[in-house]
Ligand code: C2E
Ligand code: CA
């Protein structure tokens with residue numbers, strides 16, 4: 001935007017607005033506007049994105065022209081700056097705005113815009129202090145927004161004023177971030193508390209990937225510098241949700257409310273309803289949990305989880321290169337961490353790649369694939385390794401798959417342990433069959449859990465007839481009660497079982513007397529887990 005004199009110099013200016021509208025404003029009109037109180041503060045709501053409540057308002061100047069109606073600031077602020085009445089205008093607006101804000105609850109803040117030309121002398125901090133005192137408005141509630149152009153003019157004086165404002169308790173915000181030159185240098189030059197992302201990025205972030213990336217980067221930058229990040233020009237729920245997901249703290253825009261006159265403030269404050277957050281919790285349920293923490297904290301936590309995880313973890317990009325992995329995976333792959341990052345999976349684990357490529361591609365297509373078991377040879381001696389992999393597509397703010405998160409568990413130790421256990425069990429069984437005694441296991445109530453196969457020969461039972469209380473059926477009818485009484489006595493007392501009963505292989509066989517002896521296996525809590533015992537020929 002620029003200004004040029006038109007007609008007779010000094011009497012009339014043409015302001016050429018951003019939208020190209022040419023407006024003629026006469027000097028006398030301005031004096032009249034001040035006299036009639038036609039410059040009015042408007043207030044636009046600022047919302048806390050994380051909880052959806054009202055954070056405060058931004059003061060935006062409006063001129064209520066008797067003939068032309070509401071005139072936007074783009075048409076008269078440049079004129080005020082050029083023509084030297086910007087200080088008067090600011091004071092007028094601050095008076096009205098501070099008094100209105102003083103009537104609202106203390107937790108509501110006010111952001112005000114200050115022109116670059118006002119950062120030249122110490123008049124501004126003094127004026128702000130005086131007006132705040134007169135209106136009973138605490139400067140702890142004030143955020144002074146300046147644009148980068150203010151910093152390109154006279155940095156030393158801007159620093160002095162910034163220091164004075166901070167000393168008074170005000171906060172400092174950098175407005176329209178991303179539109180000026182060398183913003184990063186400016187960020188360091190003054191003690192900023194807030195970064196305001198320009199609405200040109202916010203407005204297009206739902207449609208344009210590059211805008212989205214810029215917004216994400218600015219939010220990340222703000223957070224890493226410990227600054228509050230605010231987004232302006234939020235017009236849709238979609239934009240609000242993206243900003244929320246990115247961890248942006250404050251938002252402002254038509255979606256939440258248009259600039260309004262002071263009279264509307266009390267009603268807006270009392271009737272304010274959280275918008276966006278509530279909608280979001282039902283629309284995108286999975287996403288809300290990631291908002292419980294700010295991204296910077298989230299990142300630190302994730303990094304710790306990553307590093308300490310006993311499973312191998314990796315993030316593979318769309319180009320099938322390792323973007324990130326943890327120590328465990330590097331260990332499993334038998335190569336240092338540095339050998340992975342930036343390299344393709346094919347280069348890093350050539351033996352494994354052909355087996356996993358298909359899964360990686362499917363995951364990049366958006367499919368989550370849990371629990372894939374793969375066995376790979378690890379030595380020529382025929383040794384192999386079994387791994388369990390799961391693939392989870394990772395999506396960006398717009399839902400596009402940007403890579404795959406892979407988790408890998410080495411099952412080999414478990415498999416080896418299982419094999420060893422199976423082998424040991426086999427040995428034990430064989431030994432059991434060789435013993436002269438017939439070993440058995442029963443539960444605390446007397447149900448048979450296991451018995452040597454030789455029981456089948458001597459009892460005449462087949463298959464699993466012996467299981468549960470089935471073994472009692474093989475006993476001589478006269479021995480049933482005495483045996484059961486003796487065993488019950490042991491179940492109650494925990495004393496060893498020692499009883500004799502008769503069984504026979506078939507009705508044609510004679511009855512054989514067997515002595516059954518067993519001891520309780522007692523658990524840590526003192527309760528009997530089961531009984532171990534054996535049968536042998538009674539004398
Ligand atoms: P700004 O500080 O970037 O203010 C935000 C502008 O975006 C405001 O325009 C606001 O009405 C507009 N806006 C808010 N939400 C939306 C939205 O959802 N969509 C769109 N498209 N626009 C939205 P406004 O009020 O016309 O102000 C324009 C600029 O004038 C301000 O830009 C600020 O730089 C300047 N300004 C306003 N009031 C003052 C003032 O009192 N003093 C000074 N020095 N400058 C002021
Ligand atoms: Ca602003």
Ligand code: CA
Pocket residue numbers: 175176196198199232
């Ligand atoms: Ca702005």
